[in-house]
């Protein structure tokens with residue numbers, strides 16, 4: 001892929017990473033906690049206060065999505081602990097209750113019955129002053145052990161693995177008094193990081209993979225085993241990769257550290273996901289003797305998308321959400337009072353070529369209002385199949401604006417698909433049409449092409465004027481262009 005274009009996806013994710021470094025260096029958490037106490041609030045109560053004094057302003061912000069999930073205000077990043085239990089989907093996510101910028105990581109929480117509409121729940125976890133997660137409750141996953149909902153996450157600083165349980169049906173969470181459950185990486189390994197546990201159960205035994213890596217070698221995951229989610233035995237490296245070869249201060253920037261591993265069985269194969277260098281990669285392969293051997297690899301999204309997490313739904317579908325980072329400067333999203341959105345739920349399958357197939361959740365069609373030939377208010381969908389001649393340009397454009405809101409281009413010669421500033425390789429089979437589904441939601445654009453390429457982009461400051469289609473007439477089929485029903489009456493998603 002073109003390095004320049006690659007850089008866009010990369011910088012979206014690196015912006016917040018430097019915030020994180022600055023934050024930890026200046027011990028801002030200590031300062032904020034002090035501020036809370038001086039206002040007569042316990043740090044915990046203050047940190048979990050969900051009041052939203054900016055609700056009116058946020059509700060009127062046309063950049064805010066209307067059918068993607070996002071918190072009612074403030075910063076969010078990675079999806080965490082996605083789980084289906086007792087008829088409800090639970091979505092946890094990295095959340096900063098103090099504004100539209102990364103810091104003081106909490107776990108936000110929301111629930112859904114249908115994967116379209118979400119109910120905000122009280123913040124699930126905040127950093128505990130003096131505890132192993134005093135500098136942040138970082139990413140992780142969820143499991144049900146002996147009927148008890150359990151969250152497994154990374155506490156910082158240093159990076160250790162921790163546990164919390166709920167005895168009131170996911171409402172409140174009690175941190176395990178003997179945290180951390182894993183106090184650090186194996187003693188004989190010098191690693192670049194140790195975070196983002198992903199747990200699963202096999203024949204009554206729990207397994208956990210943790211993201212890690214080695215300098216000048218590459219990112220990796222380590223596997224552990226437990227009978228009770230509390231006492232863990234380290235087994236061995238689970239899988240590993242190669243770094244970019246270009247040294248970087250932060251090992252995530254060079255591929256020497258893998259973040260947010262996710263691992264599951266799918267269509268008779270096994271799939272491993274990890275995030276590094278501002279991108280999300282997938283491997284399809286074989287799982288044997290608690291080691292994973294990759295057979296194919298690919299990129300899950302070629303735009304602004306990171307740190308995804310999946311769930312198995314009651315119909316046996318593997319559903320994935322990723323974090324859609326901002327691509328605008330920190331000062332702008334800080335001033336806006338919110339940052340980040342969750343992607344739409346994506347259904348994963350393994351194709352006959354042993355590569356991932358990625359499609360939007362079919363239920364999204366329930367939100368379709370009318371095939372009106374226009375999208376009003378930046379809240380809609382375009383579906384279009386085309387037999388592209390050599391080059392095809394498809395635009396969604398407001399007549400009054402000089403620049404298209406979305407410009408999709410397919411080059412048959414380069415076998416490349418682009419959407420605004422991002423591009424992805426896409427080789428079409430002979431006589432295979434280009435099959436596009438584009439979701440428009442405020443500043444969020446999500447493009448799915450031929451079940452195998454996704455590009456997520458951000459477009460800020462567009463006026464909510466009608467968006468019209470400009471596309472080649474020849475070989476068109478399956479056209480649907482119109483509005484989708486917002487899932488929230490006020491852009492606050494509840």
Ligand code: DQQ
Pocket residue numbers: 077078094105138139154195196259260306307
């Ligand atoms: N985000 C979390 C980390 C994870 C990173 C911190 C990935 O646990 O490695 O907010 O976006």
